[in-house]
Amino acid sequence: MASTFSILVVDDEPDNFDVIETFLDNQGYRLHYANNGKDAIASLDVFQPDLILLDVMMPELDGIEVCKLIKANSKWQTVPIIMVTALNAKSDLANCLNAGADDFLSKPINSIELRARVNSMLRIRQQYYSIQSLFHVQANTINLLEGNLNELRGNLASKMSHELNTPLNGIIGTIDMLKDDFENMGIEEVREILGWADESARRLEGLTKKFLTYLELEAFAANHKTFKLEHTKFKKALIESKLRTRANQLQRDRDLVVYLEDAEIGISEDYLMTILQELFDNAVKFSPSGSIIKVSSQVINHVFHLSVQDFGRGMTAEQINLIGAFVQFERKTYEQQGVGLGLKIVKKIVELARGQFSIASVCHEQTTINITLPIFNMSAETHSASRSNPN
Secondary structure (H helix, E strand, O other): OHHHOEEEEEOOOHHHHHHHHHHOOOOOOEEEEEOOHHHHHHOHHHHOOOEEEEEOOOOOOOHHHHHHHHHOOOOOOOOOEEEEEOOOOHHHHHHHHHOOOOEEEEOOOOHHHHHHHHHHHHHHHHHHHHHHHHHHHHHHHHOOOOHHHHHHHHHHHHHHHHHHHHHHHHHHHHHHHHHHHHHHOOHHHHHHHHHHHHHHHHHHHHHHHHHHHHHHHHHHHHOOOOOOOOOEEEOHHHHHHHHHHHHHHOOOOOOEEEEOOOEEEOOOHHHHHHHHHHHHHHHHHOOOOOOOEEEEEEEEOOEEEEEEEEOOOOOOHHHHHOOOOOOOOOOOOOOOOOOOOHHHHHHHHHHHOOOEEEEEEEOOOEEEEEEEEEEOOHHHHHHHHHHHOOO
């Protein structure tokens, strides 16, 4: 498989290309070299790369700008880009990912890590080719379907498969590394590799749980059911603690602002926590680091109100109307993980709980998602139970 892949190495230092060439020797790849960003972009049609290894620190046009330009071109945006950087600050690595990079390597480059990440990205590339082939085979049939179904099918093929294959290939790639070179690895190196596998496995687990939650909600809706009123205490101290833990995991702990009130909610704790996490994760995904994310709640006229506000890219009225499963907006411009399920899940939970879901947004400025949920009314529940059980 490797012999068919073309890799473009972009670095202003020829010695670095020699190092990469040595590390990838005998792998069967076709390696090409460009010593600046402009030449790299100009050579894409010539080299037809399946993977790009892109140095961050280059004169004139740095790697971040080159990555953005490549990802902005629909012809090349699916080509995986691994950023190679001597920078190690979290903000620097975040800049690489925000520019559209699929992965990154820290200098000095480790040969085992380089081969593992290259293999993982090329597995994803191979999956993309397979999906494209399947898409062309089914194109005539898909064109006969309604517009919405066509959009759903396309998004499922291009995004769901990618999101599943990325962590899956990460797990397979690290296992392959251990199988091939375990005898020559030190304990710390094994720990590091297992850490990569663990990260990929947790990402796959999270995506699987999200998809199953969506199917569960759709089944509820298909049977014209609503949730049974449940009793969940919304304790502001506990909720804030969980939100701050999540914010810390996503490196946005300094951005979180919380104004909460205690309440007793009429839905299950699991669904309540799903709502909070999905809304917060959505705000993180679509707002820059350093900008405020505000989470607030209050009880007004016996109704629980929750809002999550971010100061990111915002949404147009058309985008708000198109919120649905497997849809992501402006992914060509802004790269991010996910399949577009988060807001759909929240909206469905709120509807099944007999609440309300709405979005207020100013494009390129801010977005506020507002939801209402029923308050648990003990007297009403007791009255209902006594009527159904007169004895």
